[in-house]
Amino acid sequence: MTAARKTTxxxxxxxxxxxxxxxxxxxxxxxxxxxxxxxxxxxxxxxxAIAAWARQRQxxxxxxxxxxxxxxxxxxxxxxxDSAVRLEEILAAAKAARLDFLLMADHADKGRADYxxxxxxxxxxxxxxxxxxxxxxxxxxGLPAGTILNTSEEPRALARRIAGxxxxxxxxxxxxxxxxxxxxxxxxxxxxxHADFKGTPLYRVLxxxxxxxxxxxxLTLRLIxxxxxxxLRRWDAVSIRRPIAGIAGNDAHQNSGLQGLCxxxxxxxxxxxxxxxxxxxxxxxxxxRPLLQLCCGPLQTNTPLFRFEGDxxxxxxxxxxTHLWVRNDSEEALLEALRQGRALVVxxxxxxxxxxxxxxTWPAESGQKRFWMGDRxxxxxxxxxxxxxPLPCRFTLLRDGEVVxxxxxxxxxxxxxxxxxxxxxxxLSLLGEWVPWVYANPLSLEADAPSARx
Numbered sequence: 381m382t383a384a385r386k387t388t389x390x391x392x393x394x395x396x397x398x399x400x401x402x403x404x405x406x407x408x409x410x411x412x413x414x415x416x417x418x419x420x421x422x423x424x425x426x427x428x429a430i431a432a433w434a435r436q437r438q439x440x441x442x443x444x445x446x447x448x449x450x451x452x453x454x455x456x457x458x459x460x461x462d463s464a465v466r467l468e469e470i471l472a473a474a475k476a477a478r479l480d481f482l483l484m485a486d487h488a489d490k491g492r493a494d495y496x497x498x499x500x501x502x503x504x505x506x507x508x509x510x511x512x513x514x515x516x517x518x519x520x521x522g523l524p525a526g527t528i529l530n531t532s533e534e535p536r537a538l539a540r541r542i543a544g545x546x547x548x549x550x551x552x553x554x555x556x557x558x559x560x561x562x563x564x565x566x567x568x569x570x571x572x573x574h575a576d577f578k579g580t581p582l583y584r585v586l587x588x589x590x591x592x593x594x595x596x597x598x599l600t601l602r603l604i605x606x607x608x609x610x611x612l613r614r615w616d617a618v619s620i621r622r623p624i625a626g627i628a629g630n631d632a633h634q635n636s637g638l639q640g641l642c643x644x645x646x647x648x649x650x651x652x653x654x655x656x657x658x659x660x661x662x663x664x665x666x667x668x669r670p671l672l673q674l675c676c677g678p679l680q681t682n683t684p685l686f687r688f689e690g691d692x693x694x695x696x697x698x699x700x701x702t703h704l705w706v707r708n709d710s711e712e713a714l715l716e717a718l719r720q721g722r723a724l725v726v727x728x729x730x731x732x733x734x735x736x737x738x739x740x741t742w743p744a745e746s747g748q749k750r751f752w753m754g755d756r757x758x759x760x761x762x763x764x765x766x767x768x769x770p771l772p773c774r775f776t777l778l779r780d781g782e783v784v785x786x787x788x789x790x791x792x793x794x795x796x797x798x799x800x801x802x803x804x805x806x807x808l809s810l811l812g813e814w815v816p817w818v819y820a821n822p823l824s825l826e827a828d829a830p831s832a833r834x
Contacts (some may be wrong), residue, residue: 391797392529394804402552402808414587415591415592418588418599418600418603419591419592423595428642429811430730432732433771437770439734440734440770442705443705443750443752445737448703450478451483451704452628452702453471453553453569453630454483454513454569454629454630455484456485456487456632456794459498460633461487461489463633464634464635465632468727469480469693471503473692474506477694479506481509481714482508483511484509484510485519486511486513488531491830492736495526495529499646507524507709507711509711510773511739514591516535517553517601519549519550520541520547520549522546522585522711524546529542536557539559539564548566548715549565549809550627550794551569552569552631553575554670555575557570557651560618565624566615567625567627569611569626569629570611571629572629572710573601573626573629573696574701575631576605577636585603585604586604589637589638593688599791600659601696601729601730602699607672612819614800619803619822624722624755625723626819627723627725628701628726630700632691634653634691634692636652636653636687636691637652637688637690638652638686638687639652639684639713640686641671642679642681646663647661647663649728649795668680672685699727699728700728700729701728702723703723703724706722720754722752723821724819727816727818730817731771733769733806735770736767737750738803738804738820738823739834740766741766742762753820754821754822754823756830757825758827759800759825763795765777765796766793769791769818770790771808773789774809775787779801779802801823801824801825802823803819803822804818804820805818806820
Protein backbone atom coordinates (compact mmCIF):
# COMPACT_ATOMS: atom_id res chain seq x y z
CA MET A 381 0.00 0.00 0.00
CA THR A 382 2.79 2.36 0.92
CA ALA A 383 4.62 1.65 -2.34
CA ALA A 384 1.44 2.31 -4.33
CA ARG A 385 1.02 5.66 -2.64
CA LYS A 386 4.63 6.56 -3.39
CA THR A 387 4.08 5.90 -7.08
CA THR A 388 0.66 7.63 -7.14
CA UNK A 389 1.77 11.04 -5.85
CA UNK A 390 4.45 11.61 -8.51
CA UNK A 391 1.93 10.67 -11.17
CA UNK A 392 -0.62 13.09 -9.74
CA UNK A 393 2.00 15.83 -9.55
CA UNK A 394 3.04 15.16 -13.15
CA UNK A 395 -0.58 15.23 -14.35
CA UNK A 396 -1.26 18.43 -12.43
CA UNK A 397 1.85 20.05 -13.88
CA UNK A 398 0.89 18.91 -17.38
CA UNK A 399 -2.63 20.28 -16.93
CA UNK A 400 -1.32 23.65 -15.73
CA UNK A 401 1.15 23.78 -18.63
CA UNK A 402 -1.62 22.99 -21.09
CA UNK A 403 -3.82 25.71 -19.63
CA UNK A 404 -0.96 28.22 -19.82
CA UNK A 405 -0.19 27.17 -23.39
CA UNK A 406 -3.83 27.56 -24.45
CA UNK A 407 -4.09 30.92 -22.66
CA UNK A 408 -0.93 32.12 -24.40
CA UNK A 409 -2.17 30.93 -27.79
CA UNK A 410 -5.55 32.61 -27.22
CA UNK A 411 -3.84 35.86 -26.18
CA UNK A 412 -1.01 36.20 -28.68
CA UNK A 413 -2.06 33.74 -31.39
CA UNK A 414 -4.08 36.27 -33.42
CA UNK A 415 -1.26 38.83 -33.21
CA UNK A 416 1.27 36.25 -34.44
CA UNK A 417 -1.04 35.24 -37.27
CA UNK A 418 -1.39 38.89 -38.27
CA UNK A 419 2.38 39.36 -38.17
CA UNK A 420 3.20 36.34 -40.30
CA UNK A 421 0.17 36.14 -42.57
CA UNK A 422 -2.36 38.99 -42.61
CA UNK A 423 -0.18 42.10 -42.41
CA UNK A 424 2.38 41.06 -45.07
CA UNK A 425 -0.47 40.37 -47.53
CA UNK A 426 -2.21 43.66 -46.71
CA UNK A 427 1.07 45.57 -47.00
CA UNK A 428 1.69 44.02 -50.44
CA ALA A 429 -1.81 45.04 -51.61
CA ILE A 430 -1.31 48.61 -50.37
CA ALA A 431 2.08 48.82 -52.11
CA ALA A 432 0.43 47.64 -55.33
CA TRP A 433 -2.19 50.40 -55.07
CA ALA A 434 0.58 53.00 -54.74
CA ARG A 435 2.13 51.75 -57.99
CA GLN A 436 -1.25 51.64 -59.75
CA ARG A 437 -2.39 55.11 -58.74
CA GLN A 438 -2.97 57.60 -61.58
CA UNK A 439 -2.50 61.21 -60.36
CA UNK A 440 -5.42 63.60 -60.96
CA UNK A 441 -5.12 67.38 -60.74
CA UNK A 442 -7.71 69.30 -58.70
CA UNK A 443 -10.42 71.15 -60.65
CA UNK A 444 -9.35 74.39 -62.31
CA UNK A 445 -9.08 77.24 -59.82
CA UNK A 446 -8.78 74.95 -56.77
CA UNK A 447 -5.89 73.68 -54.71
CA UNK A 448 -6.12 70.52 -52.61
CA UNK A 449 -4.65 70.60 -49.12
CA UNK A 450 -4.30 67.55 -46.88
CA UNK A 451 -4.25 67.80 -43.12
CA UNK A 452 -5.33 66.49 -39.75
CA UNK A 453 -7.92 67.77 -37.28
CA UNK A 454 -8.35 67.40 -33.52
CA UNK A 455 -4.77 67.20 -32.25
CA UNK A 456 -3.36 67.43 -28.72
CA UNK A 457 0.03 68.67 -27.53
CA UNK A 458 1.77 69.13 -24.18
CA UNK A 459 -0.71 71.96 -23.58
CA UNK A 460 -3.26 69.21 -22.91
CA UNK A 461 -3.24 67.36 -19.59
CA ASP A 462 -3.17 63.95 -21.31
CA SER A 463 -0.36 64.50 -23.82
CA ALA A 464 3.35 65.23 -23.49
CA VAL A 465 4.18 65.82 -27.17
CA ARG A 466 6.02 69.04 -27.94
CA LEU A 467 4.89 71.17 -30.87
CA GLU A 468 8.28 70.68 -32.53
CA GLU A 469 7.68 66.91 -32.49
CA ILE A 470 4.20 67.41 -33.96
CA LEU A 471 5.67 69.49 -36.77
CA ALA A 472 8.22 66.75 -37.55
CA ALA A 473 5.45 64.11 -37.58
CA ALA A 474 3.32 66.25 -39.91
CA LYS A 475 6.19 66.67 -42.35
CA ALA A 476 6.87 62.93 -42.30
CA ALA A 477 3.16 62.32 -43.03
CA ARG A 478 3.26 64.89 -45.91
CA LEU A 479 0.56 67.11 -44.41
CA ASP A 480 -0.19 70.71 -45.28
CA PHE A 481 -2.17 71.82 -42.20
CA LEU A 482 -2.93 70.87 -38.60
CA LEU A 483 -6.07 71.94 -36.72
CA MET A 484 -5.18 71.75 -33.03
CA ALA A 485 -7.70 70.89 -30.32
CA ASP A 486 -5.94 71.01 -26.95
CA HIS A 487 -7.89 70.51 -23.77
CA ALA A 488 -8.72 73.68 -21.87
CA ASP A 489 -6.47 74.40 -18.90
CA LYS A 490 -8.43 74.82 -15.65
CA GLY A 491 -11.54 75.65 -17.62
CA ARG A 492 -9.84 78.27 -19.83
CA ALA A 493 -9.21 77.90 -23.56
CA ASP A 494 -6.50 80.50 -24.21
CA TYR A 495 -5.93 81.01 -27.95
CA UNK A 496 -2.68 82.89 -27.35
CA UNK A 497 -0.81 79.78 -26.15
CA UNK A 498 -0.71 77.75 -29.37
CA UNK A 499 1.33 77.97 -32.54
CA UNK A 500 -0.26 79.76 -35.45
CA UNK A 501 0.74 80.27 -39.07
CA UNK A 502 2.94 78.31 -41.47
CA UNK A 503 6.06 76.58 -40.13
CA UNK A 504 8.29 74.73 -42.59
CA UNK A 505 5.36 74.32 -44.96
CA UNK A 506 2.83 73.13 -42.36
CA UNK A 507 0.08 75.54 -41.30
CA UNK A 508 -1.02 75.43 -37.65
CA UNK A 509 -4.57 76.53 -36.80
CA UNK A 510 -5.39 77.20 -33.14
CA UNK A 511 -8.25 75.36 -31.48
CA UNK A 512 -9.47 73.64 -28.32
CA UNK A 513 -11.62 70.67 -27.34
CA UNK A 514 -14.14 71.69 -24.70
CA UNK A 515 -17.20 70.47 -22.81
CA UNK A 516 -20.27 69.36 -24.79
CA UNK A 517 -17.94 68.32 -27.65
CA UNK A 518 -17.25 71.94 -28.65
CA UNK A 519 -14.21 72.27 -30.93
CA UNK A 520 -13.94 75.90 -32.14
CA UNK A 521 -11.41 77.07 -34.75
CA GLY A 522 -10.74 80.42 -36.37
CA LEU A 523 -10.98 82.62 -33.28
CA PRO A 524 -8.70 85.66 -33.15
CA ALA A 525 -5.56 85.91 -31.03
CA GLY A 526 -6.22 86.87 -27.45
CA THR A 527 -9.52 84.98 -27.26
CA ILE A 528 -10.11 83.19 -23.95
CA LEU A 529 -13.16 80.94 -23.65
CA ASN A 530 -14.57 79.74 -20.35
CA THR A 531 -15.68 76.11 -20.60
CA SER A 532 -18.13 76.50 -17.72
CA GLU A 533 -20.21 79.00 -19.70
CA GLU A 534 -23.71 77.88 -20.67
CA PRO A 535 -23.22 76.02 -24.00
CA ARG A 536 -25.74 77.93 -26.10
CA ALA A 537 -24.37 81.25 -24.93
CA LEU A 538 -20.85 80.03 -25.60
CA ALA A 539 -21.82 78.95 -29.13
CA ARG A 540 -23.20 82.43 -29.81
CA ARG A 541 -20.00 84.00 -28.51
CA ILE A 542 -17.85 81.75 -30.73
CA ALA A 543 -19.89 82.60 -33.83
CA GLY A 544 -19.96 86.28 -32.90
CA UNK A 545 -16.16 86.37 -32.95
CA UNK A 546 -16.01 84.71 -36.36
CA UNK A 547 -15.19 81.20 -35.14
CA UNK A 548 -16.27 77.90 -36.64
CA UNK A 549 -17.91 75.49 -34.20
CA UNK A 550 -17.38 71.78 -34.82
CA UNK A 551 -18.47 68.86 -32.66
CA UNK A 552 -15.93 66.27 -31.52
CA UNK A 553 -16.80 62.73 -30.40
CA UNK A 554 -20.16 62.64 -32.10
CA UNK A 555 -20.79 59.14 -30.79
CA UNK A 556 -21.90 60.97 -27.63
CA UNK A 557 -24.94 63.18 -27.04
CA UNK A 558 -24.63 66.61 -28.62
CA UNK A 559 -26.74 69.75 -29.04
CA UNK A 560 -27.61 69.06 -32.66
CA UNK A 561 -30.06 71.93 -32.91
CA UNK A 562 -27.42 74.63 -32.33
CA UNK A 563 -27.77 77.13 -35.19
CA UNK A 564 -24.07 78.06 -34.83
CA UNK A 565 -22.88 74.51 -35.58
CA UNK A 566 -20.63 74.35 -38.69
CA UNK A 567 -19.58 70.72 -38.78
CA UNK A 568 -18.90 67.42 -37.04
CA UNK A 569 -16.49 64.52 -36.90
CA UNK A 570 -17.80 61.64 -38.98
CA UNK A 571 -14.91 59.47 -37.78
CA UNK A 572 -12.68 59.63 -34.68
CA UNK A 573 -9.74 57.27 -34.08
CA HIS A 574 -9.98 57.50 -30.30
CA ALA A 575 -13.65 56.48 -30.38
CA ASP A 576 -12.56 53.27 -32.12
CA PHE A 577 -9.91 52.72 -29.43
CA LYS A 578 -12.54 53.02 -26.71
CA GLY A 579 -14.56 50.22 -28.25
CA THR A 580 -11.64 47.75 -28.55
CA PRO A 581 -10.81 45.40 -25.62
CA LEU A 582 -7.32 45.82 -24.10
CA TYR A 583 -6.53 42.09 -24.40
CA ARG A 584 -6.94 42.42 -28.16
CA VAL A 585 -4.82 45.57 -28.53
CA LEU A 586 -1.93 44.86 -26.16
CA UNK A 587 -0.40 41.85 -27.98
CA UNK A 588 -0.66 43.75 -31.26
CA UNK A 589 1.18 46.75 -29.82
CA UNK A 590 3.95 44.58 -28.37
CA UNK A 591 4.41 42.30 -31.39
CA UNK A 592 3.39 44.32 -34.47
CA UNK A 593 3.27 48.08 -33.85
CA UNK A 594 6.93 48.61 -34.68
CA UNK A 595 6.97 46.68 -37.97
CA UNK A 596 3.38 47.37 -39.14
CA UNK A 597 2.25 50.56 -37.35
CA UNK A 598 -0.53 51.53 -39.78
CA LEU A 599 -2.00 48.03 -40.04
CA THR A 600 -1.79 47.51 -36.29
CA LEU A 601 -3.76 50.71 -35.76
CA ARG A 602 -6.21 49.57 -38.42
CA LEU A 603 -7.11 46.60 -36.20
CA ILE A 604 -9.28 48.90 -34.09
CA UNK A 605 -11.15 50.29 -37.11
CA UNK A 606 -14.91 49.88 -37.43
CA UNK A 607 -17.08 51.45 -40.10
CA UNK A 608 -18.54 54.67 -38.62
CA UNK A 609 -22.11 53.79 -39.61
CA UNK A 610 -23.83 55.46 -36.61
CA UNK A 611 -21.93 58.72 -37.23
CA LEU A 612 -22.70 58.63 -40.94
CA ARG A 613 -26.40 58.14 -40.20
CA ARG A 614 -26.31 61.07 -37.80
CA TRP A 615 -24.51 63.18 -40.39
CA ASP A 616 -27.09 62.36 -43.06
CA ALA A 617 -29.99 63.06 -40.71
CA VAL A 618 -28.65 66.48 -39.71
CA SER A 619 -27.52 67.34 -43.26
CA ILE A 620 -31.04 66.95 -44.64
CA ARG A 621 -32.19 69.81 -42.42
CA ARG A 622 -29.15 72.10 -42.76
CA PRO A 623 -25.63 72.25 -44.21
CA ILE A 624 -23.07 70.61 -41.92
CA ALA A 625 -19.50 69.74 -42.88
CA GLY A 626 -17.98 66.34 -42.12
CA ILE A 627 -14.32 65.93 -41.08
CA ALA A 628 -12.05 63.26 -39.59
CA GLY A 629 -10.92 63.46 -35.97
CA ASN A 630 -7.37 62.15 -35.60
CA ASP A 631 -7.54 62.79 -31.84
CA ALA A 632 -3.78 62.33 -31.55
CA HIS A 633 -2.21 62.28 -28.06
CA GLN A 634 0.66 59.75 -28.24
CA ASN A 635 -0.21 58.48 -24.77
CA SER A 636 -1.39 54.90 -25.37
CA GLY A 637 1.95 53.10 -25.40
CA LEU A 638 3.84 51.06 -22.80
CA GLN A 639 7.27 51.55 -21.26
CA GLY A 640 9.31 49.75 -18.60
CA LEU A 641 11.50 51.61 -16.10
CA CYS A 642 13.74 50.86 -13.13
CA UNK A 643 12.99 53.17 -10.20
CA UNK A 644 15.13 54.56 -7.39
CA UNK A 645 13.11 52.33 -5.04
CA UNK A 646 14.67 49.22 -6.63
CA UNK A 647 11.50 48.24 -8.48
CA UNK A 648 10.52 47.64 -12.08
CA UNK A 649 7.56 49.78 -13.18
CA UNK A 650 5.29 49.17 -16.16
CA UNK A 651 3.78 52.51 -17.17
CA UNK A 652 2.05 54.29 -20.01
CA UNK A 653 3.90 56.64 -22.32
CA UNK A 654 2.98 60.30 -22.56
CA UNK A 655 1.84 61.50 -19.12
CA UNK A 656 3.30 58.62 -17.12
CA UNK A 657 0.71 56.44 -15.38
CA UNK A 658 1.81 53.33 -13.46
CA UNK A 659 0.05 50.14 -14.53
CA UNK A 660 2.03 47.69 -12.36
CA UNK A 661 5.20 47.62 -10.24
CA UNK A 662 7.37 44.72 -9.02
CA UNK A 663 10.38 44.62 -6.63
CA UNK A 664 13.81 43.76 -8.03
CA UNK A 665 15.93 41.15 -6.26
CA UNK A 666 18.88 38.85 -6.86
CA UNK A 667 16.85 36.80 -9.36
CA UNK A 668 14.67 39.34 -11.17
CA ARG A 669 17.38 41.99 -11.61
CA PRO A 670 19.77 39.73 -13.61
CA LEU A 671 16.86 38.40 -15.67
CA LEU A 672 15.71 41.93 -16.50
CA GLN A 673 19.26 42.94 -17.38
CA LEU A 674 19.59 39.91 -19.63
CA CYS A 675 16.42 40.90 -21.52
CA CYS A 676 16.79 44.69 -21.63
CA GLY A 677 20.49 45.47 -21.21
CA PRO A 678 22.02 47.85 -18.64
CA LEU A 679 19.51 49.04 -16.04
CA GLN A 680 19.44 52.83 -15.70
CA THR A 681 17.15 54.50 -13.21
CA ASN A 682 14.06 56.23 -14.72
CA THR A 683 15.33 55.60 -18.25
CA PRO A 684 12.95 53.47 -20.34
CA LEU A 685 14.29 49.95 -20.80
CA PHE A 686 11.77 49.48 -23.59
CA ARG A 687 9.06 51.61 -25.14
CA PHE A 688 6.19 50.67 -27.44
CA GLU A 689 3.94 53.38 -28.85
CA GLY A 690 0.42 52.26 -29.68
CA ASP A 691 -0.51 55.69 -31.05
CA UNK A 692 2.65 57.27 -32.42
CA UNK A 693 1.88 60.78 -33.60
CA UNK A 694 3.07 60.16 -37.15
CA UNK A 695 0.95 57.01 -37.40
CA UNK A 696 -2.12 58.83 -36.12
CA UNK A 697 -1.57 61.66 -38.61
CA UNK A 698 -1.16 59.20 -41.48
CA UNK A 699 -4.13 56.95 -40.67
CA UNK A 700 -6.98 59.27 -41.68
CA UNK A 701 -6.96 62.77 -43.14
CA THR A 702 -9.22 65.63 -44.09
CA HIS A 703 -8.69 66.99 -47.62
CA LEU A 704 -9.81 70.58 -48.25
CA TRP A 705 -10.32 72.40 -51.54
CA VAL A 706 -8.98 75.93 -51.17
CA ARG A 707 -8.25 78.96 -53.34
CA ASN A 708 -4.90 79.73 -51.67
CA ASP A 709 -2.67 78.67 -48.78
CA SER A 710 -3.99 81.06 -46.13
CA GLU A 711 -5.70 80.12 -42.87
CA GLU A 712 -8.75 82.06 -44.06
CA ALA A 713 -8.99 79.80 -47.12
CA LEU A 714 -8.78 76.67 -44.96
CA LEU A 715 -11.51 77.94 -42.65
CA GLU A 716 -13.72 78.90 -45.59
CA ALA A 717 -13.34 75.39 -47.04
CA LEU A 718 -14.41 73.97 -43.67
CA ARG A 719 -17.36 76.33 -43.49
CA GLN A 720 -18.53 75.40 -46.99
CA GLY A 721 -17.92 71.66 -46.61
CA ARG A 722 -15.42 71.42 -49.46
CA ALA A 723 -13.86 68.42 -47.79
CA LEU A 724 -13.04 64.73 -48.18
CA VAL A 725 -12.43 62.30 -45.33
CA VAL A 726 -9.76 59.85 -46.51
CA UNK A 727 -8.25 56.78 -44.84
CA UNK A 728 -4.83 57.65 -46.17
CA UNK A 729 -3.00 54.66 -44.69
CA UNK A 730 -4.66 52.65 -47.48
CA UNK A 731 -3.94 54.91 -50.44
CA UNK A 732 -3.37 58.53 -51.43
CA UNK A 733 -6.68 60.04 -52.61
CA UNK A 734 -5.33 63.35 -53.88
CA UNK A 735 -7.30 64.26 -56.98
CA UNK A 736 -10.50 62.45 -55.99
CA UNK A 737 -13.45 64.48 -57.36
CA UNK A 738 -17.16 64.64 -56.69
CA UNK A 739 -19.52 67.08 -58.38
CA UNK A 740 -22.49 67.66 -60.67
CA THR A 741 -22.92 69.00 -64.20
CA TRP A 742 -25.82 70.20 -66.34
CA PRO A 743 -26.33 69.88 -70.12
CA ALA A 744 -24.41 72.51 -72.04
CA GLU A 745 -27.63 74.11 -73.33
CA SER A 746 -28.75 74.89 -69.78
CA GLY A 747 -25.96 77.42 -69.44
CA GLN A 748 -25.25 76.35 -65.86
CA LYS A 749 -21.76 75.67 -64.60
CA ARG A 750 -20.29 72.67 -62.82
CA PHE A 751 -20.87 72.36 -59.06
CA TRP A 752 -18.72 70.58 -56.49
CA MET A 753 -19.08 69.10 -53.01
CA GLY A 754 -20.11 71.79 -50.55
CA ASP A 755 -22.11 73.67 -53.19
CA ARG A 756 -25.84 74.33 -53.06
CA UNK A 757 -27.54 74.68 -56.42
CA UNK A 758 -30.98 74.56 -57.95
CA UNK A 759 -31.72 71.14 -59.41
CA UNK A 760 -32.49 71.01 -63.15
CA UNK A 761 -33.57 68.19 -65.49
CA UNK A 762 -30.57 66.47 -67.01
CA UNK A 763 -28.36 67.03 -63.95
CA UNK A 764 -25.58 64.46 -63.74
CA UNK A 765 -23.55 63.38 -60.71
CA UNK A 766 -19.90 62.63 -61.46
CA UNK A 767 -17.15 61.01 -59.38
CA UNK A 768 -13.56 60.37 -60.38
CA UNK A 769 -10.82 58.48 -58.50
CA PRO A 770 -7.05 58.07 -58.92
CA LEU A 771 -7.51 54.35 -58.16
CA PRO A 772 -10.08 51.74 -59.17
CA CYS A 773 -12.66 51.64 -56.40
CA ARG A 774 -16.32 50.98 -55.69
CA PHE A 775 -18.37 54.17 -55.68
CA THR A 776 -21.55 54.36 -53.62
CA LEU A 777 -23.95 57.28 -54.21
CA LEU A 778 -26.36 58.34 -51.47
CA ARG A 779 -29.24 60.79 -51.68
CA ASP A 780 -30.60 62.10 -48.37
CA GLY A 781 -28.86 59.21 -46.61
CA GLU A 782 -30.24 56.43 -48.83
CA VAL A 783 -28.11 54.41 -51.26
CA VAL A 784 -29.22 55.06 -54.85
CA UNK A 785 -26.45 53.33 -56.80
CA UNK A 786 -23.05 51.60 -56.88
CA UNK A 787 -20.42 51.27 -59.58
CA UNK A 788 -16.83 49.96 -59.75
CA UNK A 789 -14.14 51.80 -61.69
CA UNK A 790 -12.24 55.09 -61.73
CA UNK A 791 -14.98 57.27 -63.25
CA UNK A 792 -18.75 57.26 -62.77
CA UNK A 793 -21.51 59.43 -64.16
CA UNK A 794 -25.11 58.91 -63.07
CA UNK A 795 -28.28 60.95 -63.51
CA UNK A 796 -29.47 63.04 -60.58
CA UNK A 797 -33.12 62.43 -61.39
CA UNK A 798 -34.55 64.50 -58.57
CA UNK A 799 -33.52 67.08 -55.94
CA UNK A 800 -31.72 65.96 -52.80
CA UNK A 801 -28.53 66.07 -50.80
CA UNK A 802 -26.08 63.83 -52.63
CA UNK A 803 -22.82 62.44 -51.32
CA UNK A 804 -20.46 59.71 -52.51
CA UNK A 805 -18.36 57.08 -50.75
CA UNK A 806 -15.46 55.11 -52.22
CA UNK A 807 -14.18 51.73 -51.09
CA LEU A 808 -11.09 49.71 -52.00
CA SER A 809 -10.98 45.92 -52.25
CA LEU A 810 -8.47 44.74 -49.64
CA LEU A 811 -7.88 40.99 -49.92
CA GLY A 812 -11.41 40.51 -51.20
CA GLU A 813 -13.14 42.81 -48.70
CA TRP A 814 -14.51 46.24 -49.61
CA VAL A 815 -13.12 48.68 -47.04
CA PRO A 816 -13.92 52.42 -46.63
CA TRP A 817 -11.46 54.78 -48.29
CA VAL A 818 -13.13 58.14 -49.09
CA TYR A 819 -16.20 59.97 -47.72
CA ALA A 820 -16.97 63.09 -49.77
CA ASN A 821 -18.98 65.95 -48.31
CA PRO A 822 -22.47 66.45 -49.77
CA LEU A 823 -23.58 68.43 -52.79
CA SER A 824 -27.09 69.86 -52.35
CA LEU A 825 -29.37 70.02 -55.40
CA GLU A 826 -32.48 71.84 -54.26
CA ALA A 827 -35.93 72.10 -55.78
CA ASP A 828 -36.02 75.86 -55.24
CA ALA A 829 -33.27 78.43 -55.50
CA PRO A 830 -30.88 77.79 -52.54
CA SER A 831 -30.78 80.29 -49.75
CA ALA A 832 -27.49 81.88 -48.76
CA ARG A 833 -25.25 79.60 -46.78
CA UNK A 834 -24.17 80.59 -43.31
